[in-house]
Amino acid sequence: MSAHDGGRAMTNSQQQAQEIAAGYQFDGAALELGTVVVDGQVDPTARVRIPMRTLNRHGLVAGATGTGKTKTLQGIAEQLSRAGVPVVLADIKGDLSGLSRPGESSDKLTARAAETGDADWHPSAYPTEFVSLGTTGIGVPIRATITSFGPVLLSKVLGLNETQESTLGLIFHWADRNGLALLDLKDIRAVITHLTSPEGKEDLKGIGGVSAATAGVILRALVNLEADGGDTFFGEPELDPADLLRTAGGQGVITLFELGAQSARPVMFSTFLMWVLADLFQTLPEVGDVDKPKLVFIFDEAHLLFAGASKAFLEQVEQTVRLIRSKGVGVFFCTQLPTDIPNPVLSQLGARIQHALRAFTPDDQKALSKTVRTYPKTAAYDLEQALTSLGTGEAIVTVLSERGAPTPVAWTRIAPPRSLMDTIGDTAITQRAQAGPLYAKYGQTIDRESAYEILTAKVEAAEPEPAAPKPKPEESTAERIMSNPAVKSFLRSAATAAGREISRSIFGTRKR
Ligand SMILES: Nc1ncnc2c1ncn2[C@@H]1O[C@H](COP(=O)(O)OP(=O)(O)O)[C@@H](O)[C@H]1O
Ligand SMILES: [Mg+2]
Structure with missing residues (x-):
């Protein structure tokens, strides 16, 4: 036809x-x-x-x-x-x-x-x-910064199981609520190290539902990622x-x-x-x-x-x-x-x-x-x-x-x-x-040292030398983390205080 x-x-x-x-x-x-x-x-x-x-x-x-x-x-x-x-x-x-x-x-x-x-x-x-x-x-x-990346994607990268993933979510939530902008892997490590140390015990309790053992597993996964060169992706x-x-x-x-x-x-x-x-x-x-x-x-x-x-x-x-x-x-x-x-x-x-x-x-x-x-x-x-x-x-x-x-x-x-x-x-x-x-x-990573200095400067500015004995102002979460001896070993690492609560999208990434 x-x-x-x-x-x-x-x-x-x-x-x-x-x-x-x-x-x-x-x-x-x-x-x-x-x-x-x-x-x-x-x-x-x-x-x-x-x-x-x-x-x-x-x-x-x-x-x-x-x-x-x-x-x-x-x-x-x-x-x-x-x-x-x-x-x-x-x-x-x-x-x-x-x-x-x-x-x-x-x-x-x-x-x-x-x-x-x-x-x-x-x-x-x-x-x-x-x-x-x-x-x-x-x-x-x-x-990307760790805060921006968020817990869901970071869990995928770390190969965490669902329990560990939800724990990481709670840790992020705590950091967000306290206005802690986590820039790189060292920052999130500092936060978890703080939470699992004797000084951070009260903070950990406040989060609820986070076991020190699970936090420890996450910490090890972060250390491995860093050792593997993963630290250059974040910051x-x-x-x-x-x-x-x-x-x-x-x-x-x-x-x-x-x-x-x-x-x-x-x-x-x-x-x-x-x-x-x-x-x-x-x-x-x-x-x-x-x-x-x-x-x-x-x-x-x-x-x-x-x-x-x-x-x-x-x-x-x-x-x-x-x-x-x-x-x-x-x-x-x-x-x-x-x-x-x-x-x-x-x-x-x-x-x-x-x-x-x-x-x-x-x-x-x-x-x-x-x-x-x-x-x-x-x-x-x-x-x-x-x-x-x-x-x-x-x-x-x-x-x-x-x-x-x-x-x-x-x-x-x-x-x-x-x-x-x-x-x-x-x-x-x-x-x-x-x-x-x-x-x-x-082309160039922003020097972490400067972020650290900015933070310490902020902390000092917020605390003028008391002229007369005043009731000690309540320590901020960032200060508490910074003064934690377990965290001090990170030296340059610092959870940078954003000064306000950080909110997340339905995808777990940071809202801008
Ligand atoms: N549209 C196209 N036009 C011309 N050559 C093509 C075309 N698509 C594929 N080829 C040929 O087939 C080869 C394999 O294609 P490629 O796209 O690399 O395959 P795949 O990504 O599926 O592995 C190419 O190197 C090219 O020589
Ligand atoms: Mg191909």
């Missing part, structure tokens, strides 16, 4: 491709993913797109290793940047650093670009900023979320969080990114649904975020993802199997870009059937078969239309990125990081 279109015979598969593409025609701006494949034939005119309007309904990019996930993310980041939307990306393997350099043209690449709807393909570079956690990475060092200057929302020459700046040599700490890495997201939520205004997102946040290797996570942590992720939508932020999770993402989060991801799945083991098979069931019905494809026979750089796609309805399932050949499909190397990353505008602000 064939229809006729201006004298050209349209095959059945072309017709199906056009019908599918009709479901991807939107009024507003859209992000171009690629073009429809039916019966192995690609139709360069049958475009598959994501409306900019529904990017805040989030998305999933999944698939086995080597199937094209990272290149899909690269292409998405490029187009967002061109549309003036800033992007935050976890660069786990360093291969996304190529966004900062033009791609290398070849006949193969331009042919692929043409068949995937990007006839205008030309090598392009994008404004990028390279950041790393702590001071030992290859990018601009980024830190000041703390990352200002506004720095992730920049544009340059009308293009959105792409901030790449480089995992680099810190690959031994993947949980720290992903948890830190979660903090960044929660902090963005705290600081961004409510905007409702917008024509294009304010920011898109992409978690690569997202299974790291969820593996071994506590209930409180999962709830935090789920709520953040649900609520951040109204702030105009889109979140994309990238992982091997959709089943790596807990259902309450998965069900909130509007766009699905599923690269090839393997079906070797019974577990693979289960994940495959489960994935098939999450797609709308389609007459064009046998999904189970399609998902295991997709080529590299191809994906089964469905997104949310501008009206919020799922689009037709499309076997999509993804357009190639315009920037370099390779890493630029650690040396080049470091050079760029140090030449960029963020380095002056975050």
Whole structure:
């Protein structure tokens, strides 16, 4: 059977491709993913797109290793940047650093670009900023204060169980109530050391429900994290979320969080990114649904975020993802199997870009059937078969239309990125990081000694020399901690008195 279109015979598969593409025609701006494949034939005119309007309904990019996930993310980041939307990306393997350099043209690449709807393909570079956690990475060092990080995320990093997690929550609550801003790991250690010492006995009793034994376990976990080099992630200057929302020459700046040599700490890495997201939520205004997102946040290797996570942590992720939508932020999770993402989060991801799945083991098979069931019905494809026979750089796609309805399932050949499909190397990353505008602000850790001096100065100022014998003013909590001999051994460490109670968001992170 064939229809006729201006004298050209349209095959059945072309017709199906056009019908599918009709479901991807939107009024507003859209992000171009690629073009429809039916019966192995690609139709360069049958475009598959994501409306900019529904990017805040989030998305999933999944698939086995080597199937094209990272290149899909690269292409998405490029187009967002061109549309003036800033992007935050976890660069786990360093291969996304190529966004900062033009791609290398070849006949193969331009042919692929043409068949995937990007006839205008030309090598392009994008404004990028390279950041790393702590001071030992290859990018601009980024830190958070302990107070800001909060007990839920810190528990995840420390690998605490639920009892220990709730104990840590109570300790934070006590510190918050007393206006103690904990800057770095030494500060939280000082607080717990105080609480578990004879001098802190009354304070500990006042908290209620905290056993000295559990506090001791937490203390040891903190010592281990510090010994392991974890102390450089915490402290000041703390990352200002506004720095992730920049544009340059009308293009959105792409901030790449480089995992680099810190690959031994993947949980720290992903948890830190979660903090960044929660902090963005705290600081961004409510905007409702917008024509294009304010920011898109992409978690690569997202299974790291969820593996071994506590209930409180999962709830935090789920709520953040649900609520951040109204702030105009889109979140994309990238992982091997959709089943790596807990259902309450998965069900909130509007766009699905599923690269090839393997079906070797019974577990693979289960994940495959489960994935098939999450797609709308389609007459064009046998999904189970399609998902295991997709080529590299191809994906089964469905997104949310501008009206919020799922689009037709499309076997999509993804357009190639315009920037370099390779890493630029650690040396080049470091050079760029140090030449960029963020380095002056975050390059150096603020000297802890000065924080200590500020605190002692504050304490002295608050206590003028008594001229006449007066009733001794009640000692503040900060003073009590500072005068505790067990804590004095930390020397420079100090819980800085913020002077007022610190409040927390529903995510456990500090409210600004
Ligand atoms: N959209 C694409 N256009 C051109 N080549 C691609 C595309 N997607 C993947 N490839 C090729 O496949 C390789 C593996 O893709 P990659 O994105 O690194 O896989 P994954 O992240 O799933 O492990 C790339 O190095 C590239 O050569
Ligand atoms: Mg990859």
